[in-house]
Amino acid sequence: MHLIDPLILKLILLAPLAGAVLIALLPDRTKLPNWIALLTTLLAFLFTLHLPAHFVTGQPGFQFEVNTPWIADPAISFHVGVDGLSLWLVVLTGLLAPVGVVASWNAIQSRRKIFYALFLVQQTAMLGVFVSLDLILYYGFWELSLVPMAILIAMYGRNQGAKAALKFFLFTFIPSAPLLVAIVWLYVRLGTFNFVDLQSQIASGVLPAGALFWVALAFLFAFAVKVPVFPLHGWLADTFNEAPVALTMIVAGKLGLYSLLRFHVGLFPQQARAIAPLVIALAVIGILYGACLALVQRDFWRLMAYAALSHLSLIVLGIYGFTFTGWTGAVYQILSHEMVDAALFLLLGALEVRYATTLIDSYGGVAARLPRTATYFVLATLAMIGLPMLSGFVGEFVILSTTFADVSRGWAIAAALGVILGAAYMLMLVQRLFYGPESPLVSSKPSPDLDFSELAILTPLVVLMLVMGLAPALWFNQIESGIHPPPSAAAQPVAEARP
Amino acid sequence: MNHVPDIYRIAPEVIFTLTGIAIMLLDASIPLSWPRRNLGWVAAIGTTCALWASVWQLSLPDGTGFFSTVETSPFTVFFHVLICGIVLVTLLLTLDTLPTGGHHQGEFYALVVFGAVGMCLLTSAVELLLVFIALEISSIATYILAGYRKHTGRGPEAAIKYFLLGSFATAFLLYGIALVFGATGTTQIYAIARLAPTAPNHGLVVAALAMMLVGLLFKVSAAPFHVWTPDVYEGSPTPVVALLSTAPKAAAFAVLLRVVYEMFPNLRSMWGPLLWVVAALSMTVGNLAALRQQNVKRMLAYSSIAHAGYLLAAFAGTGATGIAAASFYAAAYAAMNVGIFAVITLAAGYDENLSLIDDFRGLIYRTPLLGGMLIFFLISLIGIPFTGGFFGKFYSFTAAVNGGAVVLAIIGLLNSGLAAAYYLRLALASVQKPQATDAMAPKPQAGAAVIAAIFLAAAATLILGILPGATLQSAQTAARALQSPPEPPPATSSPIQSPQ
Numbered sequence: 001m002h003l004i005d006p007l008i009l010k011l012i013l014l015a016p017l018a019g020a021v022l023i024a025l026l027p028d029r030t031k032l033p034n035w036i037a038l039l040t041t042l043l044a045f046l047f048t049l050h051l052p053a054h055f056v057t058g059q060p061g062f063q064f065e066v067n068t069p070w071i072a073d074p075a076i077s078f079h080v081g082v083d084g085l086s087l088w089l090v091v092l093t094g095l096l097a098p099v100g101v102v103a104s105w106n107a108i109q110s111r112r113k114i115f116y117a118l119f120l121v122q123q124t125a126m127l128g129v130f131v132s133l134d135l136i137l138y139y140g141f142w143e144l145s146l147v148p149m150a151i152l153i154a155m156y157g158r159n160q161g162a163k164a165a166l167k168f169f170l171f172t173f174i175p176s177a178p179l180l181v182a183i184v185w186l187y188v189r190l191g192t193f194n195f196v197d198l199q200s201q202i203a204s205g206v207l208p209a210g211a212l213f214w215v216a217l218a219f220l221f222a223f224a225v226k227v228p229v230f231p232l233h234g235w236l237a238d239t240f241n242e243a244p245v246a247l248t249m250i251v252a253g254k255l256g257l258y259s260l261l262r263f264h265v266g267l268f269p270q271q272a273r274a275i276a277p278l279v280i281a282l283a284v285i286g287i288l289y290g291a292c293l294a295l296v297q298r299d300f301w302r303l304m305a306y307a308a309l310s311h312l313s314l315i316v317l318g319i320y321g322f323t324f325t326g327w328t329g330a331v332y333q334i335l336s337h338e339m340v341d342a343a344l345f346l347l348l349g350a351l352e353v354r355y356a357t358t359l360i361d362s363y364g365g366v367a368a369r370l371p372r373t374a375t376y377f378v379l380a381t382l383a384m385i386g387l388p389m390l391s392g393f394v395g396e397f398v399i400l401s402t403t404f405a406d407v408s409r410g411w412a413i414a415a416a417l418g419v420i421l422g423a424a425y426m427l428m429l430v431q432r433l434f435y436g437p438e439s440p441l442v443s444s445k446p447s448p449d450l451d452f453s454e455l456a457i458l459t460p461l462v463v464l465m466l467v468m469g470l471a472p473a474l475w476f477n478q479i480e481s482g483i484h485p486p487p488s489a490a491a492q493p494v495a496e497a498r499p
Numbered sequence: 500m501n502h503v504p505d506i507y508r509i510a511p512e513v514i515f516t517l518t519g520i521a522i523m524l525l526d527a528s529i530p531l532s533w534p535r536r537n538l539g540w541v542a543a544i545g546t547t548c549a550l551w552a553s554v555w556q557l558s559l560p561d562g563t564g565f566f567s568t569v570e571t572s573p574f575t576v577f578f579h580v581l582i583c584g585i586v587l588v589t590l591l592l593t594l595d596t597l598p599t600g601g602h603h604q605g606e607f608y609a610l611v612v613f614g615a616v617g618m619c620l621l622t623s624a625v626e627l628l629l630v631f632i633a634l635e636i637s638s639i640a641t642y643i644l645a646g647y648r649k650h651t652g653r654g655p656e657a658a659i660k661y662f663l664l665g666s667f668a669t670a671f672l673l674y675g676i677a678l679v680f681g682a683t684g685t686t687q688i689y690a691i692a693r694l695a696p697t698a699p700n701h702g703l704v705v706a707a708l709a710m711m712l713v714g715l716l717f718k719v720s721a722a723p724f725h726v727w728t729p730d731v732y733e734g735s736p737t738p739v740v741a742l743l744s745t746a747p748k749a750a751a752f753a754v755l756l757r758v759v760y761e762m763f764p765n766l767r768s769m770w771g772p773l774l775w776v777v778a779a780l781s782m783t784v785g786n787l788a789a790l791r792q793q794n795v796k797r798m799l800a801y802s803s804i805a806h807a808g809y810l811l812a813a814f815a816g817t818g819a820t821g822i823a824a825a826s827f828y829a830a831a832y833a834a835m836n837v838g839i840f841a842v843i844t845l846a847a848g849y850d851e852n853l854s855l856i857d858d859f860r861g862l863i864y865r866t867p868l869l870g871g872m873l874i875f876f877l878i879s880l881i882g883i884p885f886t887g888g889f890f891g892k893f894y895s896f897t898a899a900v901n902g903g904a905v906v907l908a909i910i911g912l913l914n915s916g917l918a919a920a921y922y923l924r925l926a927l928a929s930v931q932k933p934q935a936t937d938a939m940a941p942k943p944q945a946g947a948a949v950i951a952a953i954f955l956a957a958a959a960t961l962i963l964g965i966l967p968g969a970t971l972q973s974a975q976t977a978a979r980a981l982q983s984p985p986e987p988p989p990a991t992s993s994p995i996q997s998p999q
Contacts (some may be wrong), residue, residue, distance in 0.1 A: 144885060166920065169923055188901050
């Protein structure tokens with residue numbers, strides 16, 4: 001037990017918030033907000049590193065737990081803690097924050113104060129989502145994470161910012177209405193917002209199954225939009241197209257996927273199993289649909305948006321296969337995917353700053369001019385398409401192999417097809433951006449290659465991709481210790497449960 | 500039980516009245532060349548004293564005075580503090596934004612204070628005739644305030660619409676009072692509560708309830724009695740709307756709580772479904788109409804109709820839960836709504852240079868702080884957590900779910916998703932880059948008073964969102980006070996035989 005163990009989660013949550021307040025109070029001098037934001041995010045990242053360093057692997061339940069009453073009636077408490085599931089997601093969020101700051105360093109030239117203050121608030125909100133164990137606190141952070149995002153998209157959108165912001169906000173906000181009703185209904189029936197209590201009480205079967213079906217559906221719906229899962233992805237492409245790069249890195253994926261695992265599968269294992277075949281089907285459709293659309297995009301942000309849909313759907317497939325390995329692989333794939341995406345977005349953002357366009361056709365032959373950019377981009381691309389020995393391979397392999405073995409061969413083959421398509425569109429992107437004849441745009445705009453700060457942040461990411469690809473065991477044990485097989489033998493694969 | 504002088508029971512009202520009279524006398528007696536603005540400070544000081552007196556009333560034992568017509572209890576104190584707070588913020592707001600010269604500034608302040616007398620009395624009256632009188636006092640003051648901008652066509656139009664429809668609604672209330680007197684032979688609320696269940700003519704009681712609901716629902720601008728709201732809000736000066744959309748509504752909700760929970764608790768099977776429908780209708784109608792508005796004040800008018808609906812959802816809660824949720828919502832709604840109208844007054848100016856949503860484009864670039872405040876209040880109106888608006892909705896819908904109205908809660912929360920669309924339109928307009936073609940409004944001149952007003956509203960909204968515990972506790976105390984009427988004095992109020 002370390003001295004600051006009981007404090008660490010509060011520190012992690014407060015550090016970005018304090019930075020935001022500081023930025024808001026200090027004047028908007030040349031690069032002052034940038035530096036404060038960078039230092040704060042690095043500090044917060046250091047704090048998050050405390051968690052894995054002092055995490056006791058194998059110990060069941062939550063660690064670094066803080067449970068302070070907040071409101072007496074209804075009993076809402078400031079209840080935070082991490083387990084193997086959220087541990088690395090917190091660290092990942094901490095890691096990506098300075099990446100986001102560096103990605104915005106040159107891209108954001110006006111109103112830096114507002115940008116960085118809101119960016120840091122967004123960090124707190126996301127970290128809060130991962131550590132909250134009280135449903136209302138969780139819901140609070142979940143909703144709070146929308147606000148800075150929507151404002152920043154509107155302020156820094158490329159040309160249709162306000163529209164994209166509205167779309168993004170409403171797409172996530174409206175489904176969270178049934179979510180709140182469901183949370184309140186659980187409270188009225190069970191008298192607690194505490195995640196652990198709710199989990200055991202729901203498992204004990206005191207609630208009517210019919211109502212639970214709707215409650216679980218409300219949870220699933222809210223999270224599926226946020227991931228997004230196939231027919232609910234309408235906001236994704238516009239948001240990717242308009243959002244500042246630093247926010248694109250964090251907008252999709254991990255919040256929704258984590259919530260699915262923790263609060264849908266975790267709270268309602270039976271209901272989640274019942275609906276799993278549908279979600280699996282949607283996930284496979286999402287994998288293929290996203291990949292096909294990504295193949296034909298002319299704008300690289302839109303391409304990345306559909307690529308994200310495809311990759312995130314694969315993780316959803318891993319979650320709803322209801323296998324223990326699949327869950328571990330899914331969490332691992334979240335870590336890998338977010339990291340690889342961050343590196344790719346950082347590089348694409350750097351290209352956009354240098355050449356002021358996002359149309360793929362305007363590029364060509366950049367590799368000769370910016371060799372370092374090209375090298376890092378290729379590395380990240382290889383990690384993304386799942387080349388063995390890089391991080392993307394491990395998660396993809398685990399998910400696909402368990403799906404094949406334990407869930408359904410058909411779905412696994414279809415999903416693997418999507419992965420192949422993924423290699424196609426990503427390699428085509430590399431080819432069209434970096435190789436081939438030099439385009440007039442590239443030759444007319446001589447631009448500097450990656451600068452020191454960009455290299456300083458990309459190199460650790462690439463090294464990490466390699467380490468994650470070579471030694472996944474470093475992470476697997478801790479992740480596995482966080483995935484408690486739900487009591488009702490839910491860890492049986494879906495296929496076996498079918499008649 | 501030690502005796503409490505009757506005058507203590509109406510201490511805040513007395514202070515308000517004296518302040519109003521003092522303002523009118525001063526206005527008439529000081530030389531014309533002197534600025535009238537300082538009268539506003541007199542009003543603000545009087546309001547602060549009244550606020551203090553309301554809190555002081557907590558130290559009195561609960562009970563009634565003036566022959567069981569006026570009550571002091573945690574319930575009345577809760578709403579007194581709320582109303583005094585709103586009036587104070589409104590006064591601070593007008594101090595800096597009301598144009599000097601040419602206008603009847605002294606009258607303005609006096610009317611605000613007199614209106615406050617009526618609203619405060621409304622919440623503490625336990626005698627229906629006094630309720631009616633208090634309602635008239637508050638309404639007449641607000642009718643005049645609504646038409647305060649005489650030089651524009653809209654001002655008188657707003658005042659006349661408000662007056663005609665308002666008096667019509669008050670007539671319904673009065674008719675309801677007459678019917679309930681016919682049924683039970685008394686107009687004292689506690690006596691009615693005792694007698695109504697056994698009243699010989701049950702139909703009369705039900706009719707009375709219906710009539711009174713019409714009158715009160717008009718005052719809180721719940722659908723389908725809402726049609727006056729947008730026109731009146733659009734025509735009235737913005738600082739007046741800040742008052743109009745909050746304080747009289749809070750007072751009317753207090754009366755509504757009294758009527759349904761204290762006077763006719765046993766008629767729940769009647770008013771429960773009725774208010775359910777009105778709540779669902781208000782939210783939906785308000786939000787759907789607000790979506791189509793281009794004018795900011797009209798949009799906020801429809802939004803206030805929707806908020807009346809959210810508040811009414813709390814009435815689906817049984818007993819103290821419902822009352823506490825409704826009271827809390829009234830406080831949260833008042834804080835954020837006064838706040839947003841204060842911001843709009845300051846940004847658009849008294850003459851409303853900015854009236855359309857598009858006019859607010861780039862506000863955050865012109866005045867970052869004001870733009871930030873606008874966004875903050877809008878976020879609270881949307882109901883994002885860590886603001887007062889969230890806990891307001893949360894308690895309201897928790898009460899509804901508690902009372903079994905899950906469908907109403909779902910309708911309400913889906914509505915708040917709908918509402919986010921138009922609130923965000925304004926918020927996102929204010930963060931967009933101003934275009935060259937946009938008419939540049941003059942940079943607002945912010946004085947100390949108006950800054951204090953916005954700060955107070957923002958602080959209240961934030962505190963209600965982060966530490967709602969204290970307010971919720973007082974709301975619950977208030978609810979319990981309303982739930983447990985004092986023991987009836989045995990001899991004094993022997994019921995008159997119902998006239999047959």
